[in-house]
Amino acid sequence: MHNGFMRVTALALGIAGALAMGNAHASGFQIRENSVKNLGRANSGTAVAKHDASVVSNNPAAMVNFDRSAVQVDMTDINLDASFTGGGTTAIGTPLSGGNGGDPGSATLVPAISAVFPLSGAFDKVTVGVSVDAPFGLKTEYDPQWVGRYNAIKSDVKTVDLNLSSAIAVTDRFSIGAGLILQRADVTLTNAIDYGTAICTASVPGNLGASVANCLNPAYPFRPQANDGNVEVSGKDTSLGWRIGLQWKPTDHLTIGASHRSEIDHNLTGKADFTAPSAVAAVLGPRVADQSINAPLTTPSVSTISVEYDFNDAFRLMADYQATDWHSLQSVKIFTGGGGVLGNEPFQWKDTSFYSLGGEWDLSPAWTLRAGIAKDESPTNDTYRTPRLPDKNRKIFSLGATWNVSDAISVDAAYMRINVDDPTINGATSSSGSHLTGTFKAHADLFGVAAQFKF
Template identity: 30%
Template sequence: MMKTQHPIKTLSALILGLGAMGAAHGAGFQLLEQNASGLGNAYAGSAAIGENASANFFNPASITLLPGMNVSAGAVAIKPSFKFSDGGSTGPTHFAGNPLGPFGGQPTGGADGGDAGSWAAVPNAHFTWEVNPRVWLGLSVGAPFGLMTDYEPGWAGRYHSEKFAIESINVNPSIAFKATDTLSVGFGLNWMHLDADYRKAQYAFLAPVPGMNGDLEARVKAKGDGWGWNAGLMWQATPDTRFGLSYRSKVKIDADGTTKVSNRSLNAVGAGLLTGMGVIGSHNAETTVELPDTATLSVVHQLNERWTLLGDVSWTGWSSIPNLKIKNTGIPDAELDLRFKDAWRVALGANYRYSDRWTFKGGVAWDQSPVRDEAFRPASLPDNDRYWVSLGAQYNFSKNTAIDIGYAHLFVKNTSVNNTSDPQGAGVLKGDYKSSADLIGVQFSHRF
């Protein structure tokens, strides 16, 4: 009949969902949208533009371009689209090798999950102050990580993910110095908080008796915080050309929370057995994730009175998350194999100053995903390389007050998935995703 080992392994697989919350989103999980003024340029030149107080986040050294006191605040609304087409997903392989016969390898049933993308807003607020001609202070508050996927209940990949949501907040004070008339340096501290919510189904095989088997439902809620730092350089190479170099450190997050396991389709006998064994109910879980460091090299060139050209090359050290080890209370620890790779991003943009009031913006970018291949592509965010096409406009009410509006469309490569990383706990997710994203933002900036 039923073995004690099975529900323990079941819960271990459920708690592994916590790892997906910290690492599964790839390039989409790291949000560049810390202002809307750079959205129209696909964030090209981000570490050297110094356009408003949001420069403090992208490169603290660039705030030396801003005289007096400056404030900037805004939000970017993001609508990703993830549409899955099943190509032969199969259920978990619990009890493979059991003398009663293997379970698993059968189609999971269920639909394709609808569009798993959901609207999300990324707010931001920034402040800079020129203390004296050599020293500046800055403060940025934003959400550098987060997004959400939400599938229809009972879809074919329900054992991998049904709903995933993560929110973050980052507080970043900084100080900048003008070392010479052409060279500036800046340093900052970062406190980051993560709050995650993850839900999935789990098949419970209890006995070869009809009605005894069925789905459990698990929901993991966890939160944690950590500290990091950032630094930057800015060099005015010529009166028309400026370079910026910025670095943001890794942030180690210790997250803990509660896994709640409930009955979805087990009969009363099966549910009673798992409740008596302590599987159905609340459990403690904790994990540690080291969010990646990033480095950005930017250039801004004033071609003439009308045109400004922008460029960006950035690197993100996603290999800091090769796997996630989950420490469980009362059950064996578990490990999730991710094998993330470091990722690159290249962006080019231009601004056209039409008049004293109006400036028009454009940009393109190539953004690489850290997901290694289809075998490790998670349902919580089926990420892939993408291309940005952006447009924007800035209107100056006066020399001290401006508003920016930006829009970008992200073209995501056709994405296949054949996730075999957890065949016992989640089965095999096999199929194709058609994905894209739209972003629209607004930013208000003022100088006192």
Template identity: 35%
Template sequence: MNNRWVVRRYALPVGMLLYCASSSVFASGFALLEQSASRLGTAFSGTAAAADDASTIFFNPAGMAKLTGNEFLVVASGVLISSEFKNGNSQAALGQPLGGDGGDAGDWNAIPAGYFAMLINEQLAVGLGVNAPFGLKLEYDDGWMGRFQALNSEIKTYNFNPALSWRLNEQLSFGIGANYQRIQAELTNAVNYTAVVAQGLQGLVAAGQLAPDDVPGLLAANAGLEGFTAVRGDDSSWGWNAGVLYEFSDDTRVGLSYRSTVDYTIEGSARFRPATATSPIGAGIIAAASAPGATLATGPVSVDLKLPDIATASLYHRMGQVELLADIAWTGWSSIQELRFVRDSGQVLSVTPERWEDTWRYSVGATYQLNDQWKLRGGVAHDGTNVPNSTRTARLPDSYRTWVAIGAQWNSGNSWMVDVGYAHLFAKDARMNQDDGNVAARGWLLGEQESAVDIVSAQVAYKF
């Protein structure tokens, strides 16, 4: 075999050696509906039309016009994600062992929310919601076969939503709210410094400073060099939500709601922990790649991100002791077509194509008033996915999901109401075929991701 061919084979473009979150954490699974236990019990059907407690501030602020008094409401939800990679025929990165299957990347995640609604008069009501509309946490085992593409992926948001509703007449109500939202993100993965050395060796050969025949031995001497990197950042921004509620009668109403996009410039740092090479040439290449201003230098980075807008149409209809509910919701995930990470010098660190698509969600549900104190709930839903097969990554292996939900409400008859809900999400197995732009640097994940989600939620409301 020609040694020059060996050098060219392992030559790695500089951009492909960067961490820069080139596997995306962002996907449709990180938009959180878990803002209400009462709505969870019907698989989030009728969200913009139900208007039976203060959580309507999030789903449709116009619904405050239907409340019969002032109300405090607190919600605690737990989301258990199970997500396991099933290896097909994955390939190891250059100079590295393949590794394990990553274990279960999911775990329990807590989602709190709180609301306060106050009636000013028969026409006006004001409220405040505090919630987390987006969030995610997936963490694979160290040493797994996809470690050069993803280890830990975490997003947190905090949203403060003052809102106002105005009842125009007996049939028509309007609502509007402002949203001050803060985002925090962390992405980590291993770095294949053997691939870094391979690129450096190519440069030395091209400059006439190293004989091609020396390359195989130097690659063997620098095999298994593995480091670590983490990108962390945050930002705050503003958005808005609005809605309309139309009542055909006391028993039938429809609601339309809209939540705006939120534009972020997430600023933070990319931090690298280089591997230690015993080979002097390897150590020199790694030191040069890690020096200030170099390819793998620790330093400030930023990325512009536009979180999607969401439009929802809902129906509520009551027949005696039964309430029927339905939702159609659209999410504009096509707002994210790429992730472009930039250093503070203006140098583009990496550009990751996403090519996400808008999604639709459909849900139907019902409640049954068992007696004066107890109401039972149930519902089903179908969630689409925004991630094309070609851009699905281990950060969030998103796929189509089917919801099955149940719930119940206990009403004290005075001021207190307690709701509980449970849902199981059946996720379609997601095909994984991802090299993250370069097999030598990142390996090649080939297989399927098997995922499922369980959600439990409870809320307490106090009316006065």
């Protein structure tokens, strides 16, 4: 008996499989939206920002830019509009039934909070900070009966980081910083299982003499797509990581920042919850029973270099280069509680680069305007791309503004448009042995608001 229907192949508890098109705001399943100011500059200048408490997460060395304590709250609404066109075949070559899945994305609110505290007295060169944000994750859901239901239905991924950072101003022009990351990962994935095909193509107890011919016999009770079930796989874990950074001002007009965020190793533990029609359960018995699972997952390291050039007191340009080491997701294996392999999902992801250019203009003491453009590479490839993550390269455009209500209070707003190159699905194989082929079209609109209070 094939065990493909038991493998939950798309689990990719490594979140990779979960991040379908849900929030196409950064390549893979990365979330950069921890700052509305950065959003308005297309995420340029993230490691040298002067009035942005998100540097607790983006580059702790830049916390020395604050001369007063500050608390900042950022909220970004990420809304994906995506559609699929295509079809596929079952494991024996018959056409897959079902629609296009609808819009798998929905409006998702991504919050972040950060606080910076310059110390005084004997520690007046030291600044500490704390933040909570979501560096990876999203939520997507297709219609339960869509043509790709055996590959993916629901994908819900949450990672939350608690960041504790500190910085030292070595000189007036050079600072270093470091931080500790406590990361919580929580993943839930579902997809349909074509039990009819699994049974009619294999001999199992209670199903003597089964053959592919039975699959094509209208009178046979177990046929492709006639006995669908479902599986829900969930796992959680908490683990530790770190980050380091530096900031250098070689001249009064030029600032350079660099930061590195470490990989974080997880071992997600949870369960696989199978649902099968009674006729299927009578034939397969314990092979459709729920079971415990675990899956190793490594979230990637991220390195960032930022440059800011101040042309004058009112106008400045920023640029970012960011490298994300997605090679940690060459494949994801899912193990049973007894140590057996429940699934092995190949991804063969590549490392990616992100490039951005942005600017700010102080229109008046009360108002600052900003804009930016960016290019974001995708880690996926045409050979291994699946509907769990039909990701491709993106072009990004953004606008933003800050209103300085008073010397202590400021309010930010920003809009970002992301255009995704059309991702293709070239015969993606599901855990049921079906093959899906087609094309996605997608774009994302992001709206952010934030407030900062200095004291």
